[in-house]
Amino acid sequence: MKNVKDELQNIVFGDEQTSSDSRLKKAQNFLRGYAEASGPIEKQQRFKDKETAAVISFATKENLFYTTSILPKDFISEGAEQKVYRFDDAHVLKTNQGVFYESWLDYFNSLLVHNFFFPTTAYTFLGFQLIEDELYSVVKQEFIISNENTDLEAVKEFLEYNGFRNKRNNDYFNPDIGLIFEDLHDENVLSYDGIFYFVDTIFYLTQTFYTK
Structure with missing residues (x-):
């Protein structure tokens, strides 16, 4: 990381x-x-x-x-x-x-x-x-076309595997990098044949990001 x-x-x-x-x-x-x-x-x-x-x-x-x-x-x-x-x-x-x-x-x-x-x-x-x-x-x-509903629980598993912890609802935080990652509802994450496409993202840098 x-x-x-x-x-x-x-x-x-x-x-x-x-x-x-x-x-x-x-x-x-x-x-x-x-x-x-x-x-x-x-x-x-x-x-x-x-x-x-x-x-x-x-x-x-x-x-x-x-x-x-x-x-x-x-x-x-x-x-x-x-x-x-x-x-x-x-x-x-x-x-x-x-x-x-x-x-x-x-x-x-x-x-x-x-x-x-x-x-x-x-x-x-x-x-x-x-x-x-x-x-x-x-x-x-x-332009991404989805062919299935996005499984938000699977999105959560994917993000947690990559170091992003769920804070509440569809908002996440990566404490190691110092990133807040928010608003990941099913219109912002599209799914095509089981592959996720993040099309609208909101990242915020925290003070931790600025440290070595």
């Missing part, structure tokens, strides 16, 4: 960019630097408002806005956190305002952690978009 934590720390704290996640990592690097420069955070919402303004400025300068129109006819579904649209025959597009996270940095850290654990359903960050003057992230993800 130590090697997994080391790899994740290198991904989250490193500055390296690969061709597959260069835009994602560029945004995360900026947000990490912004958080470090901002110092102690007294009021989280005030910080996120300032962070959002900084992101808009950064995205404009770095051409990180997704300029393709997202059409209502391509709408598929929505949850509390995001809306889902058809992108092509193999992928969906998801817009997310980061409402489940205290900062945009937390959201992008979660994307990086997801891509590490679940490369089959990895998020490709396409850019930001302003929708009705509100900032959204736009990501692309492989």
